[in-house]
């Protein structure tokens with residue numbers, strides 16, 4: 380779903396007024412301030428990072444005649460690559476969702492191009508010492524610091540104007556611990572093959588390298604999603620209902636703290652940070668440089684591509700969907716995971732011959748180590764029988780079942796193909812058994828608002844493995860709602876660039892969808908990595924009862940707020956004023 384870039388309103392470049400002394404002292408420095416580091420200071424930083432300091436121009440600048448980088452051929456190349464997740468991941472400053480660079484330099488000659496949405500300097504880090512140099516510099520000079528990895532972030536946490544960015548994309552590759560792993564400083568070892576991976580390692584590479592060892596890891600479904608943001612936020616997978624979240628697999632982490640110290644985190648040392656970095660969110664407690672995780676024997680994967688649809692005019696279309704959602708906990712308990720999508724009055728369903736709008740559900744479901752397709756179809760038989768009894772002949776069910784010998788074989792054909800390069804917001808909620816099963820009428824009315832945009836996902840990426848997980852050190856900081864959730868329900872709201880009406884409508888759409896789910900699951904929470912950045916009561920929503928301890932750790936490890944993002948732990952005392960970050964209270 381790529382929104383075409385439309386004719387764009389131009390705006391006059393932001394002019395920074397004179398800063399009063401109080402403003403300057405309570406805000407992070409930006410170029411032009413007397414406190415902004417001198418050219419010499421930047422040159423010294425460049426030396427410290429082995430010449431890896433970049434001034435990166437926004438990639439869209441090649442499309443703008445008023446930019447020195449203007450180049451028509453390169454512009455065409457950038458335009459055609461813009462919807463590729465890998466293009467943004469491989470660029471030092473680009474991010475996947477245009478809004479977070481404030482649509483400030485789209486590859487469209489009709490738009491304006493300023494660097495106002497982008498970092499000013501980038502450290503292209505490959506070692507913890509490069510990371511340390513960047514952190515130390517930002518701390519000493521009171522400059523806004525961001526961490527970019529793949530730039531996938533749906534909440535805009537991986538970019539900021541007038542900042543120094545630490546780009547960890549090239550900190551990748553893996554090392555194996557063939558039979559066991561001894562966490563540093565511990566007097567015991569943990570059996571099984573473990574993988575130590577650089578924080579920039581992307582899913583597709585982690586899976587491929589693990590497959591070479593005949594193993595797999597608990598990972599996500601986007602190919603270029605990197606471990607850094609994924610694991611610090613929690614990390615869900617179709618393997619999670621069996622093995623737990625990604626954070627539950629972690630044996631050790633290495634990071635650079637806001638103080639510049641390179642630290643090893645595990646259950647024997649820095650246990651507080653070890654807990655906080657497993658779910659407390661990216662770019663908050665420091666920069667993860669590598670992570671050591673358990674690996675698993677690769678399961679066989681039985682995949683069912685299905686659709687269960689009825690005419691959208693059918694006034695009980697959503698009643699049937701609500702009924703099926705009520706069956707999800709049972710299905711998950713029987714070994715089903717995957718990515719169902721609710722469709723609500725979608726004009727023509729691709730791949731079907733439907734020419735009238737349909738409603739219902741479609742998507743991919745997986746069953747691990749099933750030996751025959753009947754293992755899956757049997758589970759659906761009673762559901763289909765109920766639908767047929769209740770609404771005879773009204774629902775059509777199509778299922779295409781394919782068996783894959785390994786997780787990697789499954790993944791190569793069934794990864795998340797979401798294109799990038801447009802303005803987009805997400806909204807989500809974790810749904811537990813009660814929310815899904817207690818009251819089908821309430822579910823139906825929630826669906827009406829939740830799926831008002833036409834499509835809504837209800838991912839089956841939690842279950843027994845997440846409930847019974849035994850993470851090292853006794854716990855992780857992900858929202859406790861994960862430990863009861865059967866489904867992670869999410870919608871996305873794409874919107875036109877540089878259009879305040881469209882932006883406001885997207886925020887309203889997401890707020891209305893998430894409000895419906897909050898009413899359905901009031902005691903639950905949401906997954907920080909795939910959520911509405913404008914959640915009210917975000918501390919409780921993303922971290923629940925873990926928030927006070929997370930905040931305490933943040934204050935202890937980062938008293939000067941070297942790291943700041945929103946909605947992130949401890950971000951309350953600061954505010955973005957246009958393109959400047961200012962402290963508003965202690």
Ligand SMILES: Cc1cc2nc3c(=O)[nH]c(=O)nc-3n(C[C@H](O)[C@H](O)[C@H](O)COP(=O)(O)OP(=O)(O)OC[C@H]3O[C@@H](n4cnc5c(N)ncnc54)[C@H](O)[C@@H]3O)c2cc1C
Nearest residue numbers: 528529530531532536599600601605607608615661662667
């Ligand atoms: C197509 C697609 C599919 C997805 N599928 C899944 C899925 O199956 N399961 C799932 O759980 N999530 C999934 N996600 C969400 C994904 O986990 C988040 O977008 C995550 O934030 C991406 O992390 P990143 O490092 O790649 O991205 P970035 O945008 O670079 O970083 C995300 C956040 O983490 C911070 N960060 C990154 N690296 C580090 C580091 N080394 N140290 C400290 N902070 C760091 C950044 O500053 C930012 O705050 C998907 C996203 C997309 C776009």
Ligand SMILES: *[C@@H]1O[C@H](CO)[C@@H](O)[C@H](O)[C@H]1NC(C)=O
Nearest residue numbers: 425426429430431432433434
């Ligand atoms: C950093 O040093 C390298 C190598 O000398 C140079 O190529 C690069 O342009 C420098 N970066 C900046 C921002 O000056």
Ligand SMILES: *[C@@H]1O[C@H](CO)[C@@H](O)[C@H](O)[C@H]1NC(C)=O
Nearest residue numbers: 478479480481804882885886
């Ligand atoms: C888009 O990003 C800008 C900052 O870059 C922010 O001010 C604005 O609120 C964002 N819009 C949405 C809908 O999130």
Ligand SMILES: *[C@@H]1O[C@H](CO)[C@@H](O)[C@H](O)[C@H]1NC(C)=O
Nearest residue numbers: 431433470471503504505549
């Ligand atoms: C960043 O560093 C990597 C690894 O050394 C290198 O391959 C890449 O070209 C660098 N990127 C830029 C834009 O300098």
Ligand SMILES: *[C@@H]1O[C@H](CO)[C@@H](O)[C@H](O)[C@H]1NC(C)=O
Nearest residue numbers: 572588589590591592593594
């Ligand atoms: C993986 O399994 C294949 C087939 O069983 C075997 O030939 C190969 O040696 C195994 N590789 C490793 C690294 O164990």
Ligand SMILES: *[C@@H]1O[C@H](CO)[C@@H](O)[C@H](O)[C@H]1NC(C)=O
Nearest residue numbers: 686728729730731732733777
């Ligand atoms: C769609 O219609 C074509 C031509 O009538 C037919 O060959 C095909 O099997 C139909 N596909 C489905 C999914 O019904």
Ligand SMILES: *[C@@H]1O[C@H](CO)[C@@H](O)[C@H](O)[C@H]1NC(C)=O
Nearest residue numbers: 714747748749750751753754
């Ligand atoms: C799958 O079905 C086969 C044969 O019908 C049965 O023996 C097996 O136990 C089932 N496996 C699972 C995981 O349900």
Ligand SMILES: *[C@@H]1O[C@H](CO)[C@@H](O)[C@H](O)[C@H]1NC(C)=O
Nearest residue numbers: 817818819820821822824825
């Ligand atoms: C179920 O939800 C509906 C709609 O919200 C509500 O009217 C009804 O009272 C609820 N039923 C029960 C038993 O709680």
Ligand SMILES: *[C@@H]1O[C@H](CO)[C@@H](O)[C@H](O)[C@H]1NC(C)=O
Nearest residue numbers: 385386875878879880881884
């Ligand atoms: C801006 O968005 C609104 C709402 O989506 C739309 O009606 C309007 O046509 C858009 N304006 C432009 C100039 O594209």
Ligand SMILES: *[C@@H]1O[C@H](CO)[C@@H](O)[C@H](O)[C@H]1NC(C)=O
Nearest residue numbers: 390481495496540955957958
């Ligand atoms: C984003 O751009 C708008 C103009 O379109 C501007 O008013 C706003 O201040 C910018 N936001 C940031 C965070 O730079």
